[in-house]
Amino acid sequence: MTLPIDSRLDAILDALETHPRALLVAEPGAGKTTRVPLALLEAFWCTGGKLLLLEPRRVAARLAAGFMAEQLGERVGETVGYRMRGESRVGPSTRLEVVTQGVLTRMLQEDPMLEGVAGVIFDEFHERSLEADLGLALTLDAQQGLREELRLLVMSATLDVETLLGVLGSETPVIDCPGRTFSVETRHRALSSREDVPRQQATALLEALELQAGDALVILPGVAEIRRLARELAVRAPDLVVMELHGRLPLDAQRRALRPDPEGRRRVVMATAIAESSVTVDGVRLVIDAGQERVPVFQPRSGLTRLETRRVNRASADQRRGRAGRQGPGLCVRLWGEEQPLIPHGEPEIRQADLAPLAFELARWGIQDPGQLAWVTPPPGAALAAGRDLLRRLGLLDEAYLLTPLGRACVRWPTHPRLAVMLERSDALEARPLACALVALLEGRGLDEERDLERALQARLKAPRAHRQWQRDAQRLARIAGVVLRVTTLAPLAELLALAYPERVAQRLAPGQFRLASGGHATLQESHPLAHAELLVAAELDGQASGARIFRAVALAPDRLEALYPECVKWRASLEWSDAQGRLVGEQVRGLGAVVLARRPLAELPPEAVTSALLEALRRRGLPPGDELGQLQGRVALLHRKLGSEWPDWSETALLESLEEWLGPHLDGITRLDAVERLPLARLLLDSLDWALRSRLDGLAPVRLAVPSGASHRLDYTPCLADKPPVLAVKLQECFGWQASPRVADGRVPVLLHLLSPARRPLQVTADLASFWASGYPEVRREMRGRYPRHPWPEDPMTAEATARTKRRQ
Known part of the structure; x- marks a missing residue:
């Protein structure tokens, strides 16, 4: 063919x-x-x-x-x-x-x-x-x-x-x-949330089969949805030839689904998104699109990437529609309302994923600066930094973002770096078979319905044949480890989880209330069996920075935490700003992060700890409001957005994350938060800017702008923080003679003019002054010259003399 x-x-x-x-x-x-x-x-x-x-x-x-x-x-x-x-x-x-x-x-x-x-x-x-x-x-x-x-x-x-x-x-x-496509008619049929979904899908399919010849392709988000619709069709249309197409099928079954029925019978092929673009299902003239897709999404609550069901994007929907027109005119029935908006394209995964695995691969490749590689979409800086921070906490990277000995040992494990650490360090606990079983469970499917991690693991160990995919994954890891998958005890379970999730070790503050090692707080229902545990490891949280709900956890003995992390036995100074007392409160503690296993009085306040405590308090409160700081942030935000990453990100979030670099050096001798807030933050921030950029700043984003009247007025850059242009508020008469709107950022951004009346009330807002002179000004002139007769309102403002005077010259 x-x-x-x-x-x-x-x-x-x-x-x-x-x-x-x-x-x-x-x-x-x-x-x-x-x-x-x-x-x-x-x-x-x-x-x-x-x-x-x-x-x-x-x-x-x-x-x-x-x-x-x-x-x-x-x-x-x-x-x-x-x-x-x-x-x-x-x-x-x-x-x-x-x-x-x-x-x-x-x-x-x-x-x-x-x-x-x-x-x-x-x-x-x-x-x-x-x-x-x-x-x-x-x-x-x-x-x-x-x-x-x-x-x-x-x-x-x-x-x-x-x-x-x-x-x-x-x-x-x-x-x-070019492809080979025929015309495709598109119809929409929205499903009701109050009725059984497979039943509605079956009805839509059976009705469409009466309208369109050829085989049908039904695109659903996953295997579970395929199986539910198959059961419905088996009851309502038992003579229909129904076939499945997804990754769990044997290769021969997948290939049969792509070919017409050998006996010439009409088929319904129910497929996952694999049928969207990668393969052609022969004979299809009808497509039923459920409008959903299952995509990998990083889930903060588990620390892993899982598949999530979401609405399909428009580009994918169009690809699916085209499947009906490969071999002749076809019909596509979309199971959502025509008015339902779809995003144009799916986001590149690199913009929304957990980048710890990417950071690990870059370190393996010997890359410290990702800019050394050619990227279609560069990895976002903040997400990459977060991934690297995690790898450093796990002991996989050193301060130069290169692999440590533990990191080099972990390269053999084909899994997330968190779980690779668990697998590699499990040998010291004599628990490598258990680690293989646990990693297969955490990475696999079917865990969402099971809240008790221990019970879920026990069920698979007792009946592995009932969980074939888990068994295959666990056996594969066991082969890499060179061990037999024989688990005799689950006792080290909490320790294994603590190796992968050290920041999720949690200490009880009150029944059901816990402080995480990362510093956040998490909760369990008071009726939960672990609500009174002294320590636990949260295997899954809801991803909230504070007040997170714990979904799966295992109790951990304090002495076992000390055995896993030797830093727990070292005393360190801990200072926090107390809003209630209005001062720094300090003590010596030992533990893991914010989890404190023991404490004792602190004789004096170490300067480094004072600085760290003040900066942390400032992070919680946010930067103090100030016009000078806001204007500087807006100027640099405009240049960062229009001229590129050589200009720093000075958003509120970025500045709070980098306080140690630009503010920390100026806190010597300061012990009170109000003294920090009185510092000239805008000047200190400006001093941190590279000299070459600082010398260009006033030319690219001037503080004041000269107008035709001879005066200069201050530009307002705070709108630039919200991705809007800078604003110049100026009397209309001062702009006579200006042919076009002024521009900043090397001519790339027009200034938004707020043209004012002689009484400094708004008359017009425009970023296109020439257009305003031609079409908007005549109307303003008719209305205003009677109200302000002693001020000039020339017929041709582009050739008139600009003035800042409040009266006409005599």
């Missing part, structure tokens, strides 16, 4: 023959995933090497490998194979490996030269997973520094070509390929 991509194969081969990198923008249905890799195997630069094809989902990886192997008349594992975490089918003759994105990162870390690999293909790059962004950055670094001959092809249905060319190089060839 001829596919649209066939006409572009020669162009792709030619591009990669003369360039190390290329972009392929191929619309859905073009056939890029399975035709392009096989064609590239014949390229001269691929002789003697193999290709890696990166897929964002495990299902897509298996299916793509199976389909290409079938095209060659072979089995998977011969010329074409696949590799993913915990599963692989490759052999000595494999030349094309279809891999999930995290596998590439691990391959690069183990062998930055990628010996034996001739090229890397990123498929469906528009999905912008964190692993894909990191994998591309590392591959580019390896290509530029070690393997100039390595070929790199980035493919997607939709790509931000301009941004990618900025990363790959402006000379990178771009190949476009």
Whole structure:
């Protein structure tokens, strides 16, 4: 069968023959995933090497490998194979490996030269997973520094070509390929929250089958939703051929779901979002879109990334709709109201994820400054700093963001750095099999319904076959550890959790009230069995900074905490600002963070502890209000936003986070908070600015602005803190002769003019003065010249003389 991509194969081969990198923008249905890799195997630069094809989902990886192997008349594992975490089918003759994105990162870390690999293909790059962004950055670094001959092809249905060319190089060839689509009618059918959802979905499907010929594809967020709808259809339409398509199915079952029924019967294929872009389901002319997707989201309450169900974005909804028009005119039924707004695109995962794993991989790569790598979307500074802080607390990174001995030991564990620490240090507790079982439980599915961690673990250990996925994951970790998965006691459970979550060790303040080692507070219901525990470890919180609810926890003995963390036996000075007493209160304590195991009086106040306590108190209160500080913050915020990151982030949040750098050095001898608040904070902050930037500040964001009348007026930059332009309030008569609105920030930002009457009352607000003179001024002139006859109101304000006088000259 001829596919649209066939006409572009020669162009792709030619591009990669003369360039190390290329972009392929191929619309859905073009056939890029399975035709392009096989064609590239014949390229001269691929002789003697193999290709890696990166897929964002495990299902897509298996299916793509199976389909290409079938095209060659072979089995998977011969010329074409696949590799993913915990599963692989490759052999000595494999030349094309279809891999999930995290596998590439691990391959690069183990062998930055990628010996034996001739090229890397990123498929469906528009999905912008964190692993894909990191994998591309590392591959580019390896290509530029070690393997100039390595070929790199980035493919997607939709790509931000301009941004990618900025990363790959402006000379990178771009190949476009149209898809093969027919017209698709779109209908909306909102579901009622008061009625059974699977029943409503089944009704919508059965009615649509009467309207549209061909097979049906139903896209649902997950396996549980697929199973519920399948049970409903089994009752209401038992003769219907219903098939599933998701990652838990065997490869043969996944491949059968992609093909028409051998007996010619009409099918309903119920799939997860895998059917959105990565594979083509043959015969589909009807799409039922539930309008939801399951995406990885960092959850502060568990400290891990889990799948979360949310409303689909518009780009994904359009991709799903297009599935109905691959092989003929089709129908798409969307199970939400037409008025329901959808966000245009999904956020790149790097902007919303926990970046501790990314920070760990950067340290493994030997990167201290992420700016050394080429990113499509750079990792946000605050999130990366938080990830690095966590890794330092866990003992994985040193102060230079490089791996410690513990960090180097943890690289063997294919899991979150928190859990890697648990696994690596569990040997000292003689609890490595338990750690393997616990990590598989924490990372796996199905824990949300079980509140008791110990009971959930016991259930799996007693009946592992009833929890097959957990068993496979735990066995895989046990094989890496070189141990047998035999757990005889759960006694070290709390200690293992404390290794992964030291900041969540919590001390009872009152029944059900706890202070976390991180300094926050957390609560349990007073009726909870652990409400009276002296110490516990919270495995899951609701993510609130203060007053967090504890969802899962295990009691911890104080002596075991001291054994895990030797710093608990060292005395240190602790000072806090007491609002009630209006002074610093100090004592010596020992413990873990804010968890205090013992205390004794403090003879004198150490200067460093005084400074730290004052800064912490200021963080809680916030910066004192002041116009001078607010104006300075606004000026720099404008330049940071318009001219780039060379200008610092001086938002309230950023300044409070960096108090030690810009304010700490000025607190010598100060012991009272009111004295701190009386300091000239704006001047101190300005003094911390790099001299080269400070010398440019007044020119780019002047404090005052000269107007045509000869006077100068103060600009108000506080609106810039809310992403608005600066404001100049000035009498209208002083602006005569100005042809256009004044601009700041190297001419990039027009000033918002508040034009005032002679009585200094607002007449007009405009950022486009020329437009106001042409269309708004005549009306203002008609209204005002009778009210203020002794002030000039010329017919042509652009040529009139500006004046600050309150009366006409005689």
